[in-house]
Amino acid sequence: MSGPISPFPLFxxxxxxxxxxxxxDAMRRALPVLTSELNAVVKALNFIATNSTSATTNTISLGLxxxxxxxxxxxxxxxxxxxxxxxxxxxxxxxxxxxxxxxxGDFAAIVRGLSSVTGTFDAWTISxxxxxxxxxxxxxxxxGGDGHGTINTKARRHSxxxxxxxxxxxxxxxxxxxxxxxxxxxxxYTITCNDTKSGAVSHFGVSLNSTxxxxxxxxxxxxxxxxxxxxDAAGRGxxxxxxxxxxxxxxxVKHTDGTCDGTTWIGSFFxxxxxxxxxxxxPAGAQGDKSGTRFQYSSNTVSSNPNAGNFKLNSDTTxxxxxxxxxxxxxxxxxxxxxxxxxxxxxGTVIIRTNDNEDTSFAMLTITSKTLKEVVGDANWYQFGxxxxxxxxxxxxxxxxxxxxxxxxAAGGSTGVTTLIAQSADPADPADGNxxxxxxxxTDTGDPGDVMIKVNVSGVIKTVTLVDFSVVPEPV
Numbered sequence: 001m002s003g004p005i006s007p008f009p010l011f012x013x014x015x016x017x018x019x020x021x022x023x024x025d026a027m028r029r030a031l032p033v034l035t036s037e038l039n040a041v042v043k044a045l046n047f048i049a050t051n052s053t054s055a056t057t058n059t060i061s062l063g064l065x066x067x068x069x070x071x072x073x074x075x076x077x078x079x080x081x082x083x084x085x086x087x088x089x090x091x092x093x094x095x096x097x098x099x100x101x102x103x104x105g106d107f108a109a110i111v112r113g114l115s116s117v118t119g120t121f122d123a124w125t126i127s128x129x130x131x132x133x134x135x136x137x138x139x140x141x142x143x144g145g146d147g148h149g150t151i152n153t154k155a156r157r158h159s160x161x162x163x164x165x166x167x168x169x170x171x172x173x174x175x176x177x178x179x180x181x182x183x184x185x186x187x188x189y190t191i192t193c194n195d196t197k198s199g200a201v202s203h204f205g206v207s208l209n210s211t212x213x214x215x216x217x218x219x220x221x222x223x224x225x226x227x228x229x230x231x232d233a234a235g236r237g238x239x240x241x242x243x244x245x246x247x248x249x250x251x252x253v254k255h256t257d258g259t260c261d262g263t264t265w266i267g268s269f270f271x272x273x274x275x276x277x278x279x280x281x282x283p284a285g286a287q288g289d290k291s292g293t294r295f296q297y298s299s300n301t302v303s304s305n306p307n308a309g310n311f312k313l314n315s316d317t318t319x320x321x322x323x324x325x326x327x328x329x330x331x332x333x334x335x336x337x338x339x340x341x342x343x344x345x346x347x348g349t350v351i352i353r354t355n356d357n358e359d360t361s362f363a364m365l366t367i368t369s370k371t372l373k374e375v376v377g378d379a380n381w382y383q384f385g386x387x388x389x390x391x392x393x394x395x396x397x398x399x400x401x402x403x404x405x406x407x408x409x410a411a412g413g414s415t416g417v418t419t420l421i422a423q424s425a426d427p428a429d430p431a432d433g434n435x436x437x438x439x440x441x442x443t444d445t446g447d448p449g450d451v452m453i454k455v456n457v458s459g460v461i462k463t464v465t466l467v468d469f470s471v472v473p474e475p476v
Contacts, residue, residue, distance in 0.1 A: 001450060005034070005037050005038070005295035006030070006033055006034070006037060007019070008027075008030055008034060009023065009026040009027050009030050009312070010023075011144075014284065024092055025471065030122070032077075034341070037351070038213065042051035048078055049073055049074035050073065050074055050075065050079070050127065050128045051125075051126065051128070052069035052070050052073055052121075052125075052126045052127075053069065053070070053086065053123070053124065053125055053126070054067040054068060054069045054083075054124040055068070055122055055123060056068050056122070056124070057120065057121070057122040058083075058120070058122075058124070059118065059119070060085075060092070060093050060114055060115065060119055060120075060121075061093075061114070061118065061119040062093060062111050062112065063110065063111060063113070064098065064109075064110055064111075065083070065093065065095075065108065065109055065110075065111055066106070066107065066108045066109060067083070067107045067108075067109075067124065067126065068104075068105050068107065069105060069107045069126060070105055071101075071103055071104060071105040072102055072112075073100065073102060075097050075100035075107065076097065076098075076100070076436065077096075077097055077098065077099060078096050078097060079096065079097045079128070080095070080096055080097075080124070080128065080129045080130065080131040081094070081095065081097055081109055081126055081127065081128060081129055082094045082126050082127055082128075083095075083109065083111075083125075083126050084122075084124065084125050084126075084127075084204060085119065085121040085123065085124065085125075085126060086123040086125045087121070088119070088121075089125070090115060090117070090334075090336050091115050091117055091118065091119050091121070091336070092109040092114070092115045093109075093113070093114055093115075093344045094111070094112065094113040094114075094129050095109045095110045095111040095112045095113065096109060096110055097311060098110050098111050098113070098287070103175075103257050107126070108187065115336070116335065116336055116337070116339060116340075117329075117336045117338045117339050118339070127166035130353075132312050134469045136438065137165050137166050137273075138165065138166025138167065138168035138169055138185070138273060138274040139163050139164075139165055139166060139169070139271070139272070139273035139274070140161075140163065140164050140165075140171045140181060140269075140271070140272050140273075140461075141161070141162040141163040141164075141269075141270070141271040142147075142158035142160060142161050142162065142171075142173075142179065142269075142270050142304075143158055143160050143162055143264075143265040143270070144158055144159040144160040144263055144264060144265055144267075144268060145157070145158060145159070145195065145260060145261065145262045145263050145267060145268030146158055146159040146263070147176030148178055148256070148258060149174060149175065149176050149177045149213070150175060150176045151176040151177055151211075151214075152176070152177045152178045152213035152214060152253075153214050153258050154178075154212075154213055154214055154215060154216060154217065154255055154256055154257065154258045155177060155178025155179060155180070155213045155254070155255065156178060156179060156195065156204070156253075156254040156256050156260065156268070156270070157173055157175075157178050157179050158173070158179065158253070158268060159263070160265070162265075163450070166274070167184060167185070167313040168183065168184050168185040168187070168274040169182070169183065169184065169272060169274065169449050170182040171183050177213075178213065178254075179253065179254060179270075180251050180252070180254065180288060181251070181253070181272050181374070181441065182249070182250070182251050182252075182253040183246045183247065183248060183249065183250040183251075183252070184248060185248065185274065186245075186246065186247045186248050187245070187246065187267055187274050187444040188243055188244070188245055188246075188274070189243070189244055189245075189246050189252075189272055189273065189274050190241065190242075190243050190271075190272070190273050191226065191227060191241065191242055191243075191244065191271070191272045192239065192240070192241040192269075192270075192271045192272075193205070193206060193227065193229070193240060193241075193253065193269060193270040193271070194229060194237040194238060194239045194240065194268070194269050195229070195231060195237050195254075195256060195260040195262050195267070195268045195269075196235050196236065196237040196260060196261070196262035196267045196268065197231050197235060197259050197260050197261055197262070198233045198235050198261055198262075199234065199235050200231075200233060200235065200259070200387055201230065201231060201232060201233050202219050202230070202231045202237075202256065202260045202261075203216065203218050203228065203229070203230050203231075203256065203257040204217060204228075204229055204230075204254070204255070204256040204257070204258045205225065205226070205227045205228035205229055205240065205254075205255055205256070206226040206227040206233070206242075206252060206253070206254060206255060207220060207225060207226060207252075207253050207254060207255040208225075208226050208244075208246075208250060209224060209250055209251055210224040210255065212224070212252060213253060213255065216256075216267045217255045217256055217257055218257060218370040219338045222315065226242060226252070227240050227241070227242050227442045228240070231260070231262075234423065235262075235267075236423045236439070237262065237268075239269075241468050246262075247448075252272060254270045254450065258460070263475055265438075266449070266451075266467075266469070279353050282349060293331050293337055293340070293405065293406050293407075294306070294331055294333060294403060294404070294405055294406075295309060295310060295311045295327065295328075295331055295332050295404055295405075295406055296309050296310050296311075296332050296401055296402070296403055296404070297311060297312075297398040297399070297400065297402045297403075297404055298310045298311070298312045298400065298401070299312075299398070299399075299400035300312055301313065301314050301315060301345050302314075303324045303326055303383060305326070305328070305373065305381050306326045306327060306328050306381060307328060308319050308328050308330040308334060309328060309330055309331060309332040309333075309334060309373070310327075310328055311325065311327040311328070311404075311406065312325070312326040312327075313325055313326075313363075313398075314326075321387070322363075322365070322386060322388070323385060323386060323387070324383060324384070324385060324386065325350065325365060325380060325383070325384040325386045326383050326384075327380070327381060327382055327384070327406070328380075328381045329341055329381060329382070329457075332403060338380060341380075341382055341406075341408075342372075343408070343410075344367060344370065344382070344384065344408050345370060345410065346367050346368060346369065346370060346475055347366065347367065347410075348366070348367045348406070348408055348409060348410045349364060349365070349366055349367075349409045350363075350364070350365045350366075350367060350406060350408055350437070351363070351364050351365075351406070351408075351409070352364075352365070352398075352404050352405075352406050353404060353405055354398065354399075354402050354403070354404050364388075365386050365387065365397075366386060366387050367385065367386055367387060368380065368384075368385040368386060368387055369385030370385075371383045371384075398447065404410055412454065423438070423439040423440070423441050423448075423449075424438055424440075424441055424443075425440075425441055425443035425444045426440075426443075426444035426445050426452075426454070426463075427439075427454070429454065429456060429461050430454060430455070430456045430457060430461075432456050432457070432458060432459060433456065433457065434455075434456055435453055435454060435455040435456070436453070436454050437451065437452065437453045437454075437466070438451075438452055439451055439452070445463050447464055447468075447469065447470060448469070449469030449470070450466075450467060450468055450469050450470075451465070451466040451467035451469070452464070452465055452466065453466050459468075
């Protein structure tokens with residue numbers, strides 16, 4: 001609230017000319033001050049009228065929520081509001097006002113969006129929020145490799161367009177310059193691709209605004225690199241994917257080492273899409289050059305609270321592998337990953353890599369124990385017992401404050417997860433409630449190239465052919 005209104009000069013309507021003129025001059029001088037102070041009061045009243053607190057106990061979830069707030073507010077039906085935990089404001093709900101009684105303070109809202117971490121709280125701060133506008137569908141998918149540009153010799157081309165919808169992405173395929181995807185609307189974009197080389201190793205990926213389109217993807221300027229993948233000696237390519245914020249005018253190119261020759265949809269594929277089909281959009285975090293959650297390494301080997309955005313190991317020497325991993329639930333971008341890290345369990349694998357293209361520091365650890373550490377007034381952190389699986393030279397000597405990506409893989413696939421395997425014989429049976437997908441090499445179930453899935457439900461395992469490779473038509 002603004003301060004008190006300054007006293008306004010009194011006007012006596014004196015019949016004495018000199019006194020009358022002096023009073024009028026004082027009033028004219030006071031009017032600008034009064035106007036400014038009244039504007040501040042009106043602004044403060046407007047702010048107070050749509051901001052409130054509540055001691056009603058509620059759990060963060062979708063649907064109708066009722067609160068008791070202060071009476072005399074100006075909430076109206078359909079107004080967009082955010083209801084955040086006063087103690088932990090990164091835990092919130094957003095939705096539209098359903099009803100409000102200015103006499104009693106009874107307040108109801110229909111929640112349509114949530115923070116990534118939920119909880120039950122009895123102290124809330126309620127305020128106006130932006131109304132999210134549905135983004136719509138903006139997507140380009142191409143497949144079936146068709147060589148590279150004759151000038152931009154490392155810019156890939158494709159012979160088939162599976163989808164090209166919306167206005168956010170302009171797709172151009174040039175025989176000389178290769179394919180390009182120009183961004184027309186700033187926002188979060190998802191990019192996925194794969195590629196292959198017959199019976200040999202090849203590299204492929206995605207570059208951003210690169211001027212080195214005659215240079216192999218493995219050698220371009222690192223700041224231009226968005227994604228990188230590799231096809232193994234058997235000609236099997238991995239699918240790589242990321243989310244990245246792109247600005248208007250950015251140019252995305254599927255960039256390779258120039259040797260990729262896959263010509264089928266399995267052998268060469270690229271997709272880029274913007275945002276989602278509508279609904280609430282959560283805060284976007286920065287994305288590194290690799291998949292995984294970004295954290296910063298602290299070289300302090302004491303097993304204690306690593307603080308927001310950090311992780312620690314109790315040993316970082318080349319001779320003594322670590323046995324304890326400490327990690328905060330807030331990542332480097334201060335996004336709360338507590339719900340995700342809570343799924344990490346004994347027997348699972350944690351992979352830590354530095355954010356560079358050569359993996360100069362790398363650690364693969366198996367979880368042996370798990371403890372949640374509560375921190376009053378701060379985000380929580382976890383302490384995991386770990387054992388070494390592998391690492392370059394068995395070295396865990398990450399540089400202090402190095403930015404790293406951390407990935408987790410459940411033992412045998414966590415509950416409800418599909419594990420993806422490259423071309424092979426039948427893999428081991430998945431755990432109950434899980435599935436495994438692979439490309440058959442013809443040794444066991446399926447013919448070479450068939451895409452298979454094995455599902456385990458309550459101990460009953462069934463194997464199904466998802467794609468019969470023999471009937472997939474060749475590109476025209």
